[in-house]
Amino acid sequence: MPGVIFVGHLPLHFAERPLRQFFSQFGKILKVRVSRNKNQNSRGFGYVMFAEEEVAKIAAQTMNNYLIHGKILKAEYIPDPPNNLFWDGCEKIRRPVPHAAIAREKKNMPLDEEQTKEQIGQLTAMLDGRKELLATMNYEYDFPPIVKGGETPTELFCD
Incomplete structure (x- = not known):
């Protein structure tokens, strides 16, 4: 059964791909999601879904209060994650909408x-x-x- 952890206080520019690479040292990762605002900038927290529940617990316990790029990560295991936490395309890199260029045109x-x-x-x-x-x-x-x-x-x- 897959396990999900919440990762808070993410450093700037620590997006989906670096987050996946960083947490892959613990085991197989199924999905990664970084929460973003309407301008597609990171909101500073994300979620990682591991293939196994025990691996997720170990990763959350190990990475809680871990110092990386001048920020202290907050990692917490989520025992019963909501169904809408991950969706198809949640790992897709989206470009920000150029509102200024559209208005100018x-x-x-x-x-x-x-x-x-x-x-x-x-x-x-x-x-x-x-x-x-x-x-x-x-x-x-x-x-x-x-x-x-x-x-x-x-x-x-x-x-």
């Missing part, structure tokens, strides 16, 4: 005619509101026109 995407007209409408409404606000403060100011005489809206935003 979306922002720099060229606008079509309808989107351009919508933006011009929003901009004129905002400028009209500012003009009214300035009028209440006894300032007279005319904003320059958004679309000049001969230009089309797409020429304005899609250069």
Whole structure:
């Protein structure tokens, strides 16, 4: 029957592969999982599933309070692990989602005619509101026109 241990206080960059190599000195390892946040960075703890329960107990007892890379490991045997602790692909290395690049691509995407007209409408409404606000403060100011005489809206935003 397989045995599972919890490994806490993992050092930085101590991911699935190094964890598997480190604990393989005790016996056959079936699965390794390092808990990760939404950016795919390690949360500092993980789980190791050994082929035999006795090996897991020995590994947990031996590696508890073990100093590695300046951190003291906390290893604890889990007698009754939950079923959802390991899943298919839990050892797969995932790349972080490039949120900044996706947002940049979306922002720099060229606008079509309808989107351009919508933006011009929003901009004129905002400028009209500012003009009214300035009028209440006894300032007279005319904003320059958004679309000049001969230009089309797409020429304005899609250069």
